[in-house]
Amino acid sequence: xxxxxxxxxxxxxxxxxxxxxxxxxxxxxxxxxxxxxxxxxxxxxxxxxxxxxxxxxxxxxxxxxxxxxxxxxxxxxxxxxxxxxxxxxxxxxxxxxxxxxxxxxxxxxxxxxxxxxxxxxxxxxxxxxxxxxxxxxxxxxxxxxxxxxxxxxxxxxxxxxxxxxxxxxxxxxxxxxxxxxxxxxxxxxxxxxxxxxxxxxxxxxxxxxxxxxxxxxxxxxxxxxxxxxxxxxxxxxxxxxxxxxxxxxxxxxxxxxxxxxxxxxxxxxxxxxxxxxxxxxxxxxxxxxxxxxxxxxxxxxxxxxxxxxxxxxxxxxxxxxxxxxxxxxxxxxxxxxxxxxxxxxxxxxxxxxxxxxxxxxxxxxxxxxxxxxxxxxxxxxxxxxxxxxxxxxxxxxxxxxxxxxxxxxxxxxxxxxxxxxxxxxxxxxxxxxxxxxxxxxxxxxxxxxxxxxxxxxxxxxxxxxxxxxxxxxxxxxxxxxxxxxxxxxxxxxxxxxxxxxxxxxxxxxxxxxxxxxxxxxxxxxxxxxxxxxxxxxxxxxxxxxxxxxxxxxxxxxxxxxxxxxx
Numbered sequence: 001x002x003x004x005x006x007x008x009x010x011x012x013x014x015x016x017x018x019x020x021x022x023x024x025x026x027x028x029x030x031x032x033x034x035x036x037x038x039x040x041x042x043x044x045x046x047x048x049x050x051x052x053x054x055x056x057x058x059x060x061x062x063x064x065x066x067x068x069x070x071x072x073x074x075x076x077x078x079x080x081x082x083x084x085x086x087x088x089x090x091x092x093x094x095x096x097x098x099x100x101x102x103x104x105x106x107x108x109x110x111x112x113x114x115x116x117x118x119x120x121x122x123x124x125x126x127x128x129x130x131x132x133x134x135x136x137x138x139x140x141x142x143x144x145x146x147x148x149x150x151x152x153x154x155x156x157x158x159x160x161x162x163x164x165x166x167x168x169x170x171x172x173x174x175x176x177x178x179x180x181x182x183x184x185x186x187x188x189x190x191x192x193x194x195x196x197x198x199x200x201x202x203x204x205x206x207x208x209x210x211x212x213x214x215x216x217x218x219x220x221x222x223x224x225x226x227x228x229x230x231x232x233x234x235x236x237x238x239x240x241x242x243x244x245x246x247x248x249x250x251x252x253x254x255x256x257x258x259x260x261x262x263x264x265x266x267x268x269x270x271x272x273x274x275x276x277x278x279x280x281x282x283x284x285x286x287x288x289x290x291x292x293x294x295x296x297x298x299x300x301x302x303x304x305x306x307x308x309x310x311x312x313x314x315x316x317x318x319x320x321x322x323x324x325x326x327x328x329x330x331x332x333x334x335x336x337x338x339x340x341x342x343x344x345x346x347x348x349x350x351x352x353x354x355x356x357x358x359x360x361x362x363x364x365x366x367x368x369x370x371x372x373x374x375x376x377x378x379x380x381x382x383x384x385x386x387x388x389x390x391x392x393x394x395x396x397x398x399x400x401x402x403x404x405x406x407x408x409x410x411x412x413x414x415x416x417x418x419x420x421x422x423x424x425x426x427x428x429x430x431x432x433x434x435x436x437x438x439x440x441x442x443x444x445x446x447x448x449x450x451x452x453x454x455x456x457x458x459x460x461x462x463x464x465x466x467x468x469x470x471x472x473x474x475x476x477x478x479x480x481x482x483x484x485x486x487x488x489x490x491x492x493x494x495x496x497x498x499x500x501x502x503x504x505x506x507x508x509x510x511x512x513x514x515x516x517x518x519x520x521x522x523x524x525x526x527x528x529x530x531x532x533x534x535x536x537x538x539x540x541x542x543x544x545x546x547x548x549x550x551x552x553x554x555x556x557x558x559x560x561x562x563x564x565x566x
Contacts, residue, residue, distance in 0.1 A: 008196060011039040014184040018043055023183070025150045025167045027127070031188040032155040032355025033197045037072050040123050040151055045076055048095060053121040053149060056080065056096035057114070059104060059140070061129040064306040066098035068331060069125065086110045096120075101129050105139035116146040127152040128348070130165050141166040155355055188358070197358040198365045202381040203257075204373035204527075205250050206437035209238040210430040218430065224373035224437060224527070226535040232374060233343070237429060239372050240275065240341050242282035244432035250339060251283070252290050253436075254370045258318055258337040265365070269312065270337040272321045273353050275344065283341060284321045295319035333359045338369040340377070350380045373437040375528050381440040382525035438527060507550035508542055514557045521561070533557060 007015060010030065018026055030036045047053045058069045058080060066082035073080040073096075084090060084097040086107045104111050115122065122144045124130065130140045144150060150167050164170065170178035191197040206223045211234055213219055221227060223235050223246075239246040254270060261268045272287070274280035277299045288294045296312045298305050298320065312320050313332040320332075335357050340350075357367040371377050515529045524532075530542060537556055539549040 007039070007042060008035055009194065010186040010190070010196070011035055011042070014039055014186070015042060017184055019046075021183075024148070025152065025169070026184075027152040027154075027168055027180070027182045028184050028186075029154055029182040030184075030186040031191045031197060031358065032352070033359035034155070034186055034191050035196070036125075036153045036155060037069065040125075040153055041073055041076055041078060043151060044073075044121055044123065045078060047121055047149060048078065053119050054095075055115075055118040055120045056123065057111075057120055057144075057147070058096065058098040058123045058125065059130075059144075060098060060100055060125045063100060064309060065125060066100065067306050069098050069123075101136045101140060104143050105135045108139040108142040111143035112146060115144060120147045121149040121151065122147040124150065124152045124167075127154050127165055127168070137163060137166055155351075191358075196360060198360045198367045200354060200358060200367045200369060202378075202440040203253070203368055203370045204378060204381075204437045204440060205246070205253070205370060205434045206373040207239065207246050207249075207432055207434040209235045209246075209432050211235070211238045212428040212430060214427055223432075224375065224378075224531075226531045232376075234427065236343055236372055236374055237427075238432050239434075240279065240343065241429035241432065242279060242286060244429055246432040246434040247283065247341065248286050248290070249434035250341075250370050251286055253434075254337055254339050254368075255287070255290055255318075257368050257370075261336050261368075262318070265334075265336065267316050267334045268336040269317070269332065269334045270319045270339070271332070271335050271356060272319065272339040273342050274321060274323050275342040277323055279341070280321045280323050287319050287321065291318060293318070295321050298322040331359070332356060333361050335359075336365070336367055338367070340369055340371045345374075345376045345380070347380055350377070373527075375525075375531055378438075378440055378527045379525045382519075383523070440525070440527075504547045504550065507547055507554065508545075511542060511550055511554050511557070514554060518557060518561070529557070 014028055014030075028036060028039065030039070044053075044056045048056065056073075056078060058066070058073075060066050060069060070080040070082040078096070079094045081090060081094045081097040084099070086099075086103065087110055090097060099111065114120075124140070124144070130137050144167070152165075152167060165180070169181045171181050172178055188197060204224075208220065209223050210218065210220045213234065219231065219234070221231065221235055223239050227235060238244065241247070251272070254272075258268060258270045272280075272283050272295075274283055280297060280299060284295050284297045296308055296317055296319070298308050299322070309320075309332065313334065338353070338357050340353060342353075344350075354369065357369060369381075371381060515526050518524060518529055519526055533553040533556055534541070537549065537552045539545050539552075542550065542553075545553070
């Protein structure tokens with residue numbers, strides 16, 4: 001007996017496909033919040049009921065998720081032991097156990113013997129973690145090979161390195177690379193249309209940064225302006241320094257958003273994702289000063305952390321601050337507001353973090369995530385709906401390829417370099433401030449021209465929304481145009497002297513339209529395109545650019561389009 005009659009449409013489709021194929025291995029790629037756990041446990045319950053398997057083993061990335069899976073399994077009558085030692089005896093009444101990938105790697109033979117002893121189904125949660133280390137992958141391959149059924153689950157973009165993931169099928173490509181093949185995929189875009197997940201609005205904040213380099217030079221730059229890799233990384237670290245003004249100002253804005261959301265959704269919660277434990281503690285202190293109450297702080301996967309997360313999830317407290325503990329798999333449906341205050345900017349980690357906020361509880365909810373206005377994060381936010389597979393042996397053709405292994409290695413090297421600089425005391429954040437830059441939603445950017453000055457749009461964005469995702473996008477696209485028309489109707493006709501100003505406005509609108517068309521043609525985020533144009537043509541942001549500078553950018557973008565057309 002199964003609970004398939006209670007499945008969502010995608011879960012039923014995937015379940016029916018599994019029933020028809022009855023495969024040894026089945027890879028399901030489904031967006032965070034879509035319900036992979038329910039889908040997997042429904043299959044497990046069916047296989048147990050029909051006697052195809054006698055035992056279920058669940059492999060997870062963290063200890064906390066072992067407990068979470070055990071609780072979910074108990075809800076449908078499958079008893080899973082989340083604390084079984086590698087050589088312990090499974091207690092009477094248990095139909096299986098949960099173990100981490102790291103736990104399997106320590107003693108794969110012991111787990112292989114367990115799996116060989118009984119006909120076993122292995123559920124591999126967030127299976128991309130099986131490639132985190134060579135020993136993990138080898139351990140999973142050795143231990144789980146005898147299983148009669150293996151169900152692999154992931155809700156995030158697959159890895160960007162060349163570590164193959166055990167039991168995943170890879171299809172050869174004409175360029176010599178190999179691409180992972182999913183048996184069933186259910187992406188964020190599809191889930192958004194189905195109302196399974198919330199729309200996510202990314203609130204990007206810029207500001208003026210001031211820091212001292214390793215060489216002792218003092219640098220001032222605006223966060224998000226075209227800079228080289230090292231300067232961009234230093235500007236971001238300056239913004240995230242809790243001793244500056246950027247963090248307090250952004251946390252204040254995020255708390256203001258959360259307070260407004262809680263007027264309509266009283267248990268709505270917020271999450272700050274920090275880079276390290278020291279930063280997490282400092283951010284918690286800032287939040288306590290802003291809100292008047294101490295937030296929940298989860299520093300690592302250690303005893304007591306799971307209890308803290310469970311208590312926060314079931315409670316009414318407004319804020320949690322964490323490092324990596326809640327980046328993936330942890331289920332806190334009431335999270336509505338987030339602050340991405342970490343230097344980690346890989347596609348995998350970003351998608352994991354965003355996945356904490358997308359679970360929908362009722363129609364019309366939105367989630368708001370505050371992010372630093374840097375090109376890499378804005379690109380990831382804009383590409384949220386893109387479905388990605390794991391590519392092994394990818395040829396690197398473009399230095400801007402965000403998903404090439406080299407990009408991952410560079411990002412990691414920058415993080416390591418930053419850590420060593422702090423130890424040596426050669427880099428120092430001196431000052432920062434924050435200002436709203438733009439909103440990223442549905443692959444587009446809104447508010448490029450000072451959205452923060454517009455109370456109407458900010459009022460809308462401050463509530464949990466009562467609209468479908470398509471209505472959210474439409475409102476953002478049309479609200480400014482309607483207000484501009486109203487303002488024009490209320491004002492006297494402009495004198496001839498304002499012709500130059502009107503021309504400049506027309507050029508700005510033309511540039512925005514061309515940038516939008518370029519986005520739909522190439523997928524490049526609006527902010528990235530504006531930055532490239534400024535780097536090539538010079539001059540200030542579009543809002544301050546002269547007519548001549550705007551025309552130069554328009555001509556440059558048209559030249560790009562002609563070259564791209566061959």
